[in-house]
Amino acid sequence: MLLTDFDYDLPEELIAQTPAEKRDHSRLMVLNRQEQSIGHEHFFNIKSLLKPGDTLVFNNTRVIPARLIGHRAETGGKVEVFLLRRLNGNRWETLVKPGKKARIGDCIKFGDELTCTIKEHTDFGGRVVEFFYKGIWEEILDRLGQTPLPPYIHEKLKDKERYQTVYAKENGSAAAPTAGLHFTKELLQELKDRGVNLEFITLHVGLGTFRPVNEKNIEDHVMHTEYFHIDEQTAQRITAAKKRGSRIIAVGTTSIRTLESAAFEDGTLPAKSGETGIFIYPGYKFKIVDGIITNFHLPKSTLIMLISAFAGREFVLKAYNIAVQERYRFFSFGDAMLIL
Incomplete structure (x- = not known):
């Protein structure tokens, strides 16, 4: 596949320079793969879109002053x-x-x-x-050290904790797992009260996540490896949830890459630590992930390729074009997308 297959036009003014005033008040685009439908919500209403028994998997890495x-x-x-x-x-x-x-x-x-x-x-x-x-x-x-904000953010961050998730725990990332920035502690509790399972794994975000693709043919791109960890009890709970038919919903592309790196073909998830250089693009068969919460990603990035592998390239680019028309906010401090 060609790199140009994952390009789209984005007006610069739609690149979010500051986070939403309240974490969970960002907008939420909702994609249904089966119906090929696209809806619009606010993030705090995500609880109405999830079912009791669903398992959300978060990346609990913490950004260091890198x-x-x-x-x-x-x-x-x-x-x-x-x-x-x-x-x-x-x-x-x-x-x-x-x-x-x-x-x-x-x-x-x-x-x-x-x-x-x-x-x-x-x-x-x-x-x-x-x-x-x-x-x-x-x-x-x-x-x-200084908190490393992405190069497309030109505004100074008033509160450096806004570039950390509220559940950030394990020091080691050079960038935030930004899909998780929309969650508040109150929203996490509401999800638990609704019967949604919350699980935490670790991938320290490094060069592999944000390194640009320079090859014309994307299959020639080589990912840089990043460290991940899944503990025994977490692996057992996620495996049990998968076996009983519950949806495994990854919060962010780093959670997807961790789960898919570790999972066996039958969807069983072992406890595992190590390095992953997994590169997911269209044609990839997902082993364990059933849904995704993610932000809107850079054109021609490995991240938009990953989302295209899950939801289909044409459907994803259609959604991105609608997001531009509807003036969604893009990238790290931008709005979110739920794909089921």
């Missing part, structure tokens, strides 16, 4: 180090800007309490760096 601004020890030149994932100890996989000047052995200083040395190149143009510091890493990072 953007560090420092200076070269030798020249004083400004350098940005963007943390992607921890490899072991104090070694991290990163993106360094400007990259051309980031040579092996270079030392970068972030004030008096933190430095790093570039150790090696990565196969995607990044760098492996080793950090040196005295004290507690998390506290130092919280002081010196």
Whole structure:
């Protein structure tokens, strides 16, 4: 399939620059795959669209202050180090800007309490760096690091917690699983009271989720791997729900990729940890996911390809064109879509 098959026209003013005043007051487009119908709701009404026994699966990763601004020890030149994932100890996989000047052995200083040395190149143009510091890493990072907002967001975020889900728990992401940003603690409780099961898995969002596709033929694109974890009890409950015929509804593309990476062909979900580089595009046969809650994604991205694999490319692009006509808000702080 061609990259251009997943393009659409999006006016720049529809890219949401700030989150909705209340998390669950965003709009919600509702897609029914069987009926090929498209409806319009508000997110707080999602409880009326879900059934008792449904299982929502959330990604409980938490965004770290992954953007560090420092200076070269030798020249004083400004350098940005963007943390992607921890490899072991104090070694991290990163993106360094400007990259051309980031040579092996270079030392970068972030004030008096933190430095790093570039150790090696990565196969995607990044760098492996080793950090040196005295004290507690998390506290130092919280002081010196910045919350990394996507490049299409130009407004400064007043409350950095708005780029975290209310259930964020496991530190490690370079970006938020944005479909979950619409949920409030009150809405989660209302869903539980209605008999909807809430389950939590982890995928630390890294380069694989937001790396652009540059190949004309999408099958030639290679995903970068990201770490995921599903614990034993969660896996057992989701498997039991699937076997009794309950719908497994993934909240966000990262939850989809985690579930589909781990699941067996019969829909059984084992406890599992590891790296996934799964690339889902049309033609993929879903093993466990029956429904999706997601945001509106970038043109020609792996994310819109994933959604197209689930709901059909033509149906998804039709929905996106309607969303543009209806002035929905797009991307990370934008509106949501429920696909059943």
